[in-house]
Amino acid sequence: MAASEENVSIADHAKRTRREPGALRQYATQLAGNPLGIVGLVLVVLIIGCAILSPWIVPYDPTQIFVGPRLGGPSWAHWLGTDQLGRDTLSRVIAGSRIAMLVAVATLGTALTIGLLLGLIAGYGPQWLDNILLLLFDAVRSFPVIVFGLALVTLLGPSLQTVILVVAITSVPIYARIARTQTQSLRNAEYIQAERAMGAGTMRTLAIHILPNVIGPLLILVSMDVPLVIATEAGLSFLGMGVRPPTPSWGTILNDGYGVIRNSPWPVISGSVPIVIVTLGFTFLGEALRDIFDPKLRRDL
Amino acid sequence: MLFYFIRRLGLSVIVVVLAVTILNVMLHLVPGDPAVMILGPRATPELIAKTREAMGLDRSFPMQMAIFFGNVLRGDLGRDVFTDRSVTTIVMEQLPYTLMLITASIAWAAALGIPLGCYSALHRNTWLDKITGVLSVSTISIPSFVMALYALLAFAVGLKWFPAVGAGEGFADSFHHLVLPAFAVGISWVGYLARIVRASMLEVLGETHVRMARAFGLRERKIVVAYALRIAVLPAVTLIGAGVAYLLSAAVFAEVIFARPGIGALIVKAVDSRNYPIVLGCVLVTTGIIVVATLISDLVNAWLDPRVRENL
Amino acid sequence: MPQAEPLLTVSDLSLDFGTPRGRLHALRNVHFAVPKGRIVGIVGESGCGKSTLAHSLMRLVPGNADIVAGTIDFEGENILELGERRLRELRGQRISMVFQDPMTALNPVTTIGRQMYEIQYRSKRSSAEKRTAAIEMLERVGIPDAASRLDAYPHHFSGGMRQRLCIAMALLTRPALLVADEPTTALDATLEVQIINMLKDLQSDLGCSVVFVSHHLGTVAELCDDVVVMYAGEVVEKGPVREIFHRPSHPYTQALFECDPGRIKEKTRELPTIPGELPDLRNVPGGCIFKARCPKAFGRCEREHPEPYVAEGEDHVARCFLLDEEEVAA
Numbered sequence: 001m002a003a004s005e006e007n008v009s010i011a012d013h014a015k016r017t018r019r020e021p022g023a024l025r026q027y028a029t030q031l032a033g034n035p036l037g038i039v040g041l042v043l044v045v046l047i048i049g050c051a052i053l054s055p056w057i058v059p060y061d062p063t064q065i066f067v068g069p070r071l072g073g074p075s076w077a078h079w080l081g082t083d084q085l086g087r088d089t090l091s092r093v094i095a096g097s098r099i100a101m102l103v104a105v106a107t108l109g110t111a112l113t114i115g116l117l118l119g120l121i122a123g124y125g126p127q128w129l130d131n132i133l134l135l136l137f138d139a140v141r142s143f144p145v146i147v148f149g150l151a152l153v154t155l156l157g158p159s160l161q162t163v164i165l166v167v168a169i170t171s172v173p174i175y176a177r178i179a180r181t182q183t184q185s186l187r188n189a190e191y192i193q194a195e196r197a198m199g200a201g202t203m204r205t206l207a208i209h210i211l212p213n214v215i216g217p218l219l220i221l222v223s224m225d226v227p228l229v230i231a232t233e234a235g236l237s238f239l240g241m242g243v244r245p246p247t248p249s250w251g252t253i254l255n256d257g258y259g260v261i262r263n264s265p266w267p268v269i270s271g272s273v274p275i276v277i278v279t280l281g282f283t284f285l286g287e288a289l290r291d292i293f294d295p296k297l298r299r300d301l
Numbered sequence: 302m303l304f305y306f307i308r309r310l311g312l313s314v315i316v317v318v319l320a321v322t323i324l325n326v327m328l329h330l331v332p333g334d335p336a337v338m339i340l341g342p343r344a345t346p347e348l349i350a351k352t353r354e355a356m357g358l359d360r361s362f363p364m365q366m367a368i369f370f371g372n373v374l375r376g377d378l379g380r381d382v383f384t385d386r387s388v389t390t391i392v393m394e395q396l397p398y399t400l401m402l403i404t405a406s407i408a409w410a411a412a413l414g415i416p417l418g419c420y421s422a423l424h425r426n427t428w429l430d431k432i433t434g435v436l437s438v439s440t441i442s443i444p445s446f447v448m449a450l451y452a453l454l455a456f457a458v459g460l461k462w463f464p465a466v467g468a469g470e471g472f473a474d475s476f477h478h479l480v481l482p483a484f485a486v487g488i489s490w491v492g493y494l495a496r497i498v499r500a501s502m503l504e505v506l507g508e509t510h511v512r513m514a515r516a517f518g519l520r521e522r523k524i525v526v527a528y529a530l531r532i533a534v535l536p537a538v539t540l541i542g543a544g545v546a547y548l549l550s551a552a553v554f555a556e557v558i559f560a561r562p563g564i565g566a567l568i569v570k571a572v573d574s575r576n577y578p579i580v581l582g583c584v585l586v587t588t589g590i591i592v593v594a595t596l597i598s599d600l601v602n603a604w605l606d607p608r609v610r611e612n613l
Numbered sequence: 614m615p616q617a618e619p620l621l622t623v624s625d626l627s628l629d630f631g632t633p634r635g636r637l638h639a640l641r642n643v644h645f646a647v648p649k650g651r652i653v654g655i656v657g658e659s660g661c662g663k664s665t666l667a668h669s670l671m672r673l674v675p676g677n678a679d680i681v682a683g684t685i686d687f688e689g690e691n692i693l694e695l696g697e698r699r700l701r702e703l704r705g706q707r708i709s710m711v712f713q714d715p716m717t718a719l720n721p722v723t724t725i726g727r728q729m730y731e732i733q734y735r736s737k738r739s740s741a742e743k744r745t746a747a748i749e750m751l752e753r754v755g756i757p758d759a760a761s762r763l764d765a766y767p768h769h770f771s772g773g774m775r776q777r778l779c780i781a782m783a784l785l786t787r788p789a790l791l792v793a794d795e796p797t798t799a800l801d802a803t804l805e806v807q808i809i810n811m812l813k814d815l816q817s818d819l820g821c822s823v824v825f826v827s828h829h830l831g832t833v834a835e836l837c838d839d840v841v842v843m844y845a846g847e848v849v850e851k852g853p854v855r856e857i858f859h860r861p862s863h864p865y866t867q868a869l870f871e872c873d874p875g876r877i878k879e880k881t882r883e884l885p886t887i888p889g890e891l892p893d894l895r896n897v898p899g900g901c902i903f904k905a906r907c908p909k910a911f912g913r914c915e916r917e918h919p920e921p922y923v924a925e926g927e928d929h930v931a932r933c934f935l936l937d938e939e940e941v942a943a
Contacts, residue, residue: 036435036438135315135316135319136319138316139315139316139319139320139323140320140323141546143320143546143584143587143588143591144546144547144548144549144550144553144587144591145546145547145550146549146550146553146554146565147549147550147553147565147568147583147584147587148584150553150568150569150572150580151324151572151580151581151584152327153572154571154572154575154576154577154580155327155328155577227442231444231447234444234446235444235446235550235554238446238554239553239554239557239569240573241569241572254446254447254450257450258450258558261450261453261454261458262458265454265458265459268450268454269454272447272450272451275443275444275447276443276447279442279443279444280438280439280442280443282442283438283439283441283442284438287438508717509712509713509714509717509718510717510718510719510720510721512673512712513710513712513718513719513779514720515673515704516671516673516704516705516709516710516712517704517705517709517731517732517782517786518700518701518702518703518704518705518706518735519705519731519732519734520701520734523731527720527723528720528723531722532721532722605722606721606722607721607722607766607768608721608722608766608768
């Protein structure tokens with residue numbers, strides 16, 4: 001059942017890649033008709049804007065202590081309050097959006113590239129290689145991300161690079177699996193069989209026919225994974241296993257807040273705002289995009 | 302059936318072996334003496350020599366792996382260098398707490414999520430369906446540790462309805478301590494399950510055999526339960542089985558945030574003190590939990606679906 | 614038709630589908646009767662509304678369908694006005710149905726036996742008797758070794774066997790009317806012949822009436838007593854099978870016969886097709902529904918919607934002005 005569904009999605013996708021003029025406009029109209037998608041788009045733009053513009057829009061120096069009272073609640077001077085060292089939470093949160101986006105782009109880029117490559121190899125290569133790769137993917141996937149990350153942290157020490165490595169390694173199998181299934185069903189598609197019968201080389205077939213059709217659905221999945229990656233980074237940093245203080249990361253801000261949760265609720269509440277915004281934003285947007293481009297696409301969990 | 306069990310178990314063993322191999326290989330790939338890595342900051346020359354010998358570091362790498370797996374097979378995960386207690390004992394002491402937490406989380410999530418998804422599918426586009434839809438997406442996307450922090454803040458620190466720390470003693474007290482962590486771990490699964498059950502329920506309700514049951518005038522409740530839901534829960538069962546890995550990740554945070562004992566809390570502490578044998582032990586046990594969970598979900602699927610049963 | 618009193622009479626039935634792009638008038642003023650003990654075939658191209666019609670006979674229409682007018686009189690009751698409870702009593706008891714795709718028509722996770730007991734849930738017979746009835750019916754539809762097959766699941770059977778199972782289930786409760794919606798479309802030709810012969814035998818044994826939906830003219834000629842020809846949601850011609858096949862009176866029926874590969878006698882390189890497309894049923898054009906594709910269309914077809922005019926032979930009518938006496942006279 002799953003296989004046939006995927007075939008349908010590929011057929012649909014192949015159809016859609018031959019875009020008519022005005023298709024972009026049509027997508028925009030479709031997005032406009034989806035209120036949650038609009039909310040998502042606004043939130044995503046907000047966060048990306050913060051990440052890019054953060055050095056210029058922070059009201060205070062995010063690492064400067066005692067710019068305000070300790071553990072102050074929201075006020076006109078400090079919209080999201082201040083932490084236990086009197087640092088401005090809003091400034092820290094905005095600065096943290098840079099780390100979050102950096103991790104998201106770096107990990108997803110790495111994971112997508114490696115996943116795509118392995119998926120193409122597994123889907124197009126010999127059967128035995130496919131079997132071995134599948135087993136590997138399953139092995140990596142049967143680790144809980146955090147436990148796996150913690151094991152790596154023990155070896156490599158906590159750092160931004162470790163976080164990126166952890167999330168990339170755990171995401172690769174997901175993309176690789178999907179790329180593999182898509183490649184396999186495309187490989188058996190009649191037009192590709194015909195092309196091969198006429199003597200087209202492997203590289204040509206892969207580059208011209210398979211890659212463009214595999215990458216589309218993968219990109220949608222990647223965009224839906226952004227919140228997951230950001231949450232993992234924040235989670236590891238929260239546990240003190242990711243980005244180290246004093247670099248402001250959303251996870252460390254929350255960790256600071258957790259330490260003083262009995263004294264003031266504000267650091268935790270304010271610290272969680274960006275995570276909630278970014279996860280909801282990307283999820284709403286991702287869902288809307290998926291509905292528009294590829295309603296049949298599902299994660300093969 | 303027996304064949305299925307053997308095959309499934311064989312696959313699981315391969316997965317566990319691969320997982321441990323990867324971690325072991327990494328231990329050797331990281332620059333520096335593996336014995337020093339294992340000992341972390343406590344390394345003294347005598348301890349290093351002792352550990353080197355125990356790991357067989359002077360022998361070939363395959364030999365080291367063989368020694369390691371031999372030990373694992375005997376249930377010997379090594380000794381905690383610091384306290385000299387058996388790692389197996391330490392891990393097993395913590396295991397019940399984590400198992401209790403994830404079981405409770407799955408149980409309440411399934412008890413709420415499956416009926417909710419079923420209701421949504423049967424009453425499509427009603428206000429409850431729409432609210433469930435938005436709430437599902439929201440609870441799925443908000444990370445579990447944020448949920449745990451909110452739960453802690455609202456119900457433990459603020460309202461003081463539930464304790465904030467520990468696992469409690471005795472049944473009632475343990476239950477009382479379990480509520481908030483299980484809430485935090487399970488909440489996103491309510492949304493997950495509701496969504497997947499709704500989708501598959503809609504699919505099944507549109508199938509010809511449901512129409513045929515209607516054409517035979519069977520009672521609506523019978524059709525919904527025996528003809529539709531029984532088939533619609535199959536993907537949910539698979540999802541739970543595959544999702545235990547995610548549940549375990551969430552459990553790590555819940556245990557840290559609510560200061561509960563458990564594998565998650567143990568591993569975090571071990572990472573902090575760079576206690577590699579304990580970390581490795583925890584990884585093995587969690588992988589084991591995942592393997593067993595997948596097995597259980599396969600069995601439940603087989604029990605519900607004869608087609609799966611015969612393909613085993 | 615006058616020799617037998619009607620079991621089912623559909624009068625003036627109109628059905629709309631609500632779609633995002635407007636209301637689709639899928640059935641318009643459908644009128645036909647099913648006499649007791651006879652087999653009525655409904656033929657037409659895909660999309661002509663024949664399956665929708667078959668499903669609406671049991672009010673088994675999808676949620677976006679809306680029956681806007683008409684009555685379906687069955688044994689003195691109007692099916693369209695029955696309460697849910699009474700409707701459920703009729704379904705599977707007095708009327709039953711065989712679906713197009715036998716591969717998906719049976720509950721995949723329940724044994725055949727269990728499904729056959731469950732549809733007898735109203736019967737006060739003991740479970741042993743229900744079992745016997747099930748076995749007997751399975752034997753009648755030609756399932757070998759029926760008693761032991763009760764514990765099998767649908768996926769243990771081939772497509773042809775599954776359709777036999779569906780027919781057995783449909784006839785198990787001895788209904789007065791069997792609605793068969795393209796029961797042989799999903800099967801290959803040899804199986805089709807077997808199933809048709811079996812249906813014919815069972816029908817004459819049990820004496821029930823059958824509504825048989827098909828796009829295959831040969832099958833209809835083989836099996837049916839009366840034929841209803843549908844085009845774009847309307848009944849364009851109906852009458853006894855012999856009349857329709859020997860003297861098709863509506864240009865659409867004639868075109869349909871010309872396109873039937875089984876009836877083409879000369880050697881040609883191309884299969885004939887009816888030129889043109891089905892009209893848009895969201896915006897039903899005025900005049901005759903077939904006019905755009907009709908080789909014989911003339912002025913009046915543009916302006917007026919034809920009544921059912923009497924054609925040659927008994928009980929044979931067609932919605933075509935060429936049969937109107939005025940036109941014939943002119």
